[in-house]
Amino acid sequence: MSYDLIVIGGGPAGYVGAIRAxxxxxxxxxxxxxxxxxxxxxxxxxxxxxxxKSAELYQLMNHAEEYGLKADKITFDFEKVVQRxxxxxxxxxxxxxxxxxxxxxxxxxxxxxxxxxxxxxxTGADGKTQVLETKNILxxxxxxxxxxxxxxxDGDKVxxxxxxxxxxxxxxxxxxLGAGAIGIEFAYFFNAFGSKVTVxxxxxxxxxxxxxxxxxxxxxxxxxxxxxxxxxxxVEKTEVSSTGVxxxxxxxxxxxxxxxxxxxxIGVQANLEGVLADGLKLDLEKGYIKTNDRYESxxxxxxxxxxxxxxxxxxxxxxxxAIEAVEGIFVPGKKPHKVTVFxxxxxxxxxxxxxxxxxxxxxxxxxKFKVGKVPYxxxxxxxxxxxxxxxxxxxxxxxxxxxxxxxxxxxxxTELIAELGLAMTLExxxxxxxxxxHAHPTLSEMVAEAALASHGQAIHI
Amino acid sequence: MSYDLIVIGGGPAGYVGAIRAxxxxxxxxxxxxxxxxxxxxxxxxxxxxxxxKSAELYQLMNHAEEYGLKADKITFDFEKVVQRxxxxxxxxxxxxxxxxxxxxxxxxxxxxxxxxxxxxxxTGADGKTQVLETKNILxxxxxxxxxxxxxxxDGDKVxxxxxxxxxxxxxxxxxxLGAGAIGIEFAYFFNAFGSKVTVxxxxxxxxxxxxxxxxxxxxxxxxxxxxxxxxxxxVEKTEVSSTGVxxxxxxxxxxxxxxxxxxxxIGVQANLEGVLADGLKLDLEKGYIKTNDRYESxxxxxxxxxxxxxxxxxxxxxxxxAIEAVEGIFVPGKKPHKVTVFxxxxxxxxxxxxxxxxxxxxxxxxxKFKVGKVPYxxxxxxxxxxxxxxxxxxxxxxxxxxxxxxxxxxxxxTELIAELGLAMTLExxxxxxxxxxHAHPTLSEMVAEAALASHGQAIHI
Numbered sequence: 001m002s003y004d005l006i007v008i009g010g011g012p013a014g015y016v017g018a019i020r021a022x023x024x025x026x027x028x029x030x031x032x033x034x035x036x037x038x039x040x041x042x043x044x045x046x047x048x049x050x051x052x053k054s055a056e057l058y059q060l061m062n063h064a065e066e067y068g069l070k071a072d073k074i075t076f077d078f079e080k081v082v083q084r085x086x087x088x089x090x091x092x093x094x095x096x097x098x099x100x101x102x103x104x105x106x107x108x109x110x111x112x113x114x115x116x117x118x119x120x121x122x123t124g125a126d127g128k129t130q131v132l133e134t135k136n137i138l139x140x141x142x143x144x145x146x147x148x149x150x151x152x153x154d155g156d157k158v159x160x161x162x163x164x165x166x167x168x169x170x171x172x173x174x175x176x177l178g179a180g181a182i183g184i185e186f187a188y189f190f191n192a193f194g195s196k197v198t199v200x201x202x203x204x205x206x207x208x209x210x211x212x213x214x215x216x217x218x219x220x221x222x223x224x225x226x227x228x229x230x231x232x233x234x235v236e237k238t239e240v241s242s243t244g245v246x247x248x249x250x251x252x253x254x255x256x257x258x259x260x261x262x263x264x265x266i267g268v269q270a271n272l273e274g275v276l277a278d279g280l281k282l283d284l285e286k287g288y289i290k291t292n293d294r295y296e297s298x299x300x301x302x303x304x305x306x307x308x309x310x311x312x313x314x315x316x317x318x319x320x321x322a323i324e325a326v327e328g329i330f331v332p333g334k335k336p337h338k339v340t341v342f343x344x345x346x347x348x349x350x351x352x353x354x355x356x357x358x359x360x361x362x363x364x365x366x367x368k369f370k371v372g373k374v375p376y377x378x379x380x381x382x383x384x385x386x387x388x389x390x391x392x393x394x395x396x397x398x399x400x401x402x403x404x405x406x407x408x409x410x411x412x413x414t415e416l417i418a419e420l421g422l423a424m425t426l427e428x429x430x431x432x433x434x435x436x437x438h439a440h441p442t443l444s445e446m447v448a449e450a451a452l453a454s455h456g457q458a459i460h461i
Numbered sequence: 462m463s464y465d466l467i468v469i470g471g472g473p474a475g476y477v478g479a480i481r482a483x484x485x486x487x488x489x490x491x492x493x494x495x496x497x498x499x500x501x502x503x504x505x506x507x508x509x510x511x512x513x514k515s516a517e518l519y520q521l522m523n524h525a526e527e528y529g530l531k532a533d534k535i536t537f538d539f540e541k542v543v544q545r546x547x548x549x550x551x552x553x554x555x556x557x558x559x560x561x562x563x564x565x566x567x568x569x570x571x572x573x574x575x576x577x578x579x580x581x582x583x584t585g586a587d588g589k590t591q592v593l594e595t596k597n598i599l600x601x602x603x604x605x606x607x608x609x610x611x612x613x614x615d616g617d618k619v620x621x622x623x624x625x626x627x628x629x630x631x632x633x634x635x636x637x638l639g640a641g642a643i644g645i646e647f648a649y650f651f652n653a654f655g656s657k658v659t660v661x662x663x664x665x666x667x668x669x670x671x672x673x674x675x676x677x678x679x680x681x682x683x684x685x686x687x688x689x690x691x692x693x694x695x696v697e698k699t700e701v702s703s704t705g706v707x708x709x710x711x712x713x714x715x716x717x718x719x720x721x722x723x724x725x726x727i728g729v730q731a732n733l734e735g736v737l738a739d740g741l742k743l744d745l746e747k748g749y750i751k752t753n754d755r756y757e758s759x760x761x762x763x764x765x766x767x768x769x770x771x772x773x774x775x776x777x778x779x780x781x782x783a784i785e786a787v788e789g790i791f792v793p794g795k796k797p798h799k800v801t802v803f804x805x806x807x808x809x810x811x812x813x814x815x816x817x818x819x820x821x822x823x824x825x826x827x828x829k830f831k832v833g834k835v836p837y838x839x840x841x842x843x844x845x846x847x848x849x850x851x852x853x854x855x856x857x858x859x860x861x862x863x864x865x866x867x868x869x870x871x872x873x874x875t876e877l878i879a880e881l882g883l884a885m886t887l888e889x890x891x892x893x894x895x896x897x898x899h900a901h902p903t904l905s906e907m908v909a910e911a912a913l914a915s916h917g918q919a920i921h922i
Contacts, residue, residue, distance in 0.1 A: 054529050068541035083529070317898060342898045343900040380506065383553060416876060421899065423883060432887060436882045436883045436885075437777050459477050459784075
């Protein structure tokens with residue numbers, strides 16, 4: 001009895017790839033060490049969104065008077081906030097387990113190890129092993145948080161995003177090291193509930209991959225809400241004591257910071273520990289599996305998708321890659337699509353979402369382009385909702401009017417970016433976006449207005 | 462001194478048309494009887510969204526414990542809720558007035574009357590008149606609420622949406638007559654703040670223009686939240702007393718309803734009172750101005766756009782028509798676009814948004830189609846946000862896979878519909894929507910999943 005495909009890893013690449021393959025009528029197994037849904041569902045995207053929802057609502061309640069409402073003694077129970085987040089992850093993980101059953105994916109809980117002979121050894125938590133046979137393998141083992149060399153993650157004073165999701169109590173003060181999406185979301189979360197937050201980022205701006213104006217607006221908003229933001233600043237030394245951590249920095253801001261907790265959010269690294277049996281060698285690059293146009297590794301029949309093949313380390317990119325890889329294996333004539341355009345989101349408040357290139361990148365690439373920008377305060381919906389902070393910015397190619405990039409900061413940015421994603425897939429032009437009637441009053445009207453603004457034809461600015 | 466165009470009416474058709482024309486370098490005036498922004502901005506779309514935001518937040522605060530939060534004595538100040546809404550309208554109206562200045566549109570506050578000779582007489586509130594000369598006229602005077610024959614709107618016991626926006630105090634009980642978007646939004650609003658609400662609708666379902674399953678879900682949700690919903694029910698008699706109103710109904714539900722207030726939301730009618738001088742005859746249909754392919758009335762040089770040319774009575778359609786009409790007048794070679802596809806939104810909770818045709822319509826038209834439907838509870842973002850009620854449903858044409866219609870009920874439906882609008886403009890297929898990477902975790906992923914579901918390829922259901 002042999003499988004058509006065994007997927008190693010049950011995250012957004014693994015479970016999605018496994019289900020898609022099962023839909024194609026193939027015999028599929030998915031091996032997951034911990035819990036269906038992987039990091040995304042259990043330790044990343046999903047539980048953080050639950051935490052952030054509590055934080056946003058707490059902040060909104062503290063501004064209730066602006067909406068004609070009132071409440072006495074607005075409080076939060078940190079343990080319950082965390083419990084709710086765990087409950088959401090648990091529910092969604094159960095959902096994936098149900099999908100496996102429903103879609104006829106054999107689900108193995110254990111560590112999967114790929115042998116030289118393409119057999120997969122599964123070792124359960126109890127140490128028992130079984131060996132599965134298969135025609136193809138998809139490695140989708142993802143990444144784990146990078147740690148600071150020489151600094152032990154103790155889950156109390158020093159944490160990564162994973163431990164930060166299951167804290168027993170709220171830290172009074174937090175140093176967030178790294179201002180990418182993960183660091184920024186936690187910074188917002190802790191600050192919203194009243195922790196004193198300091199963000200330390202080595203690069204010149206927070207959210208360094210985002211458009212400069214977006215990063216600036218978020219930094220301003222964060223500073224206004226009481227956070228300390230240190231950019232161009234490096235960690236020189238860390239020291240853990242009985243009461244917390246001391247971090248000495250160099251660069252633009254040379255100081256010694258002290259806090260109850262240090263959150264290390266300096267990125268991720270490939271997770272291949274124990275995945276490849278002795279004697280099985282795949283070509284790697286910086287620890288990531290090298291793949292060809294068909295997501296196939298250097299060993300025929302062993303494929304890889306998701307974070308384990310390298311950046312951008314995004315769940316939706318991982319799922320897309322896995323589907324493409326699987327269809328490439330099983331659908332005759334299918335030429336898998338390699339990802340070039342994808343949205344990126346940060347769920348702090350104001351939200352950030354983007355797709356395509358930034359204005360700076362467009363300049364560096366010496367492209368001919370125009371910029372259209374519309375502030376949220378020009379949107380009736382935004383003002384009515386009390387969400388007038390932010391803007392929609394689009395980078396429009398010349399002379400054809402296609403979208404090179406879009407950058408949104410503000411309420412619901414992460415939903416608004418979807419239309420621009422479709423626009424880029426379809427190579428839509430400014431004219432076509434303008435020809436689309438956007439519902440009034442919605443925030444999405446700003447997308448059309450920003451496109452028009454690039455040609456000086458916006459109505460509302 | 463003569464204008465190139467005088468626009469009568471400063472609503473979403475009028476002010477948008479005037480600004481677009483000014484952008485084209487023309488000499489433009491806009492005549493508005495009351496306040497820039499018209500009904501939409503002052504008495505419709507915008508102030509209702511402000512009220513609804515307060516209502517949603519109030520409801521959310523009452524569920525704060527689900528998010529790990531707590532507040533004692535959650536109360537609201539009805540007067541302040543209304544004041545905030547008026548403030549939002551005032552701010553946006555000032556914005557339009559500023560735009561007029563900025564874009565060099567001459568703004569006249571007064572009643573505009575179009576003469577036989579195409580001169581426009583403007584009568585100010587003080588009774589003073591002036592006469593303006595122009596080459597072209599765009600009539601964009603919109604609609605006013607329809608009243609129930611024989612029942613006087615007194616602004617207290619009997620109101621239309623307009624009076625409902627400036628109530629001095631909250632009615633203990635409300636009968637909402639008419640379950641279109643306006644009636645349903647106010648029903649949600651009053652119920653959220655604790656008024657006893659009864660909705661009376663003549664047709665078999667609330668939101669009768671929406672897909673049947675959408676209407677059902679909203680009706681279930683409303684009923685669960687304490688409203689009484691009477692469909693297939695007609696008003697036979699109304700009676701106003703010192704304490705309130707009595708409404709006798711016939712049809713499916715024959716009863717006598719009593720409430721402090723009756724909100725009449727049975728639609729709108731053309732607003733041409735005083736707009737056409739004696740002797741000027743335009744062809745009308747059911748009171749609406751008949752226009753040709755260029756939005757021109759039966760009198761050359763007199764154009765019309767927006768609600769005054771008939772359904773669908775939507776602000777975004779009005780703005781689009783006005784831009785098309787104006788470009789048709791001034792841009793050589795321009796062939797104005799007539800509106801066929803447009804989104805429609807209702808901002809109750811759960812929100813409703815749709816575009817294109819319903820499943821029933823597709824059946825009636827004997828089209829070949831498939832339906833894809835994804836419930837919100839399958840979305841990690843929805844569950845994390847505590848917004849798991851609702852679904853995304855798409856009607857997909859066969860064999861090409863184009864979108865015939867989309868129907869969304871649930872959180873943020875009104876923003877999610879934008880992507881589907883662009884998809885319809887571009888005649889995108891299921892494959893193209895699927896090829897677009899949707900950010901995770903977002904509600905917009907459901908749009909892609911629904912498209913896939915139509916072909917049995919959804920991953921998460």
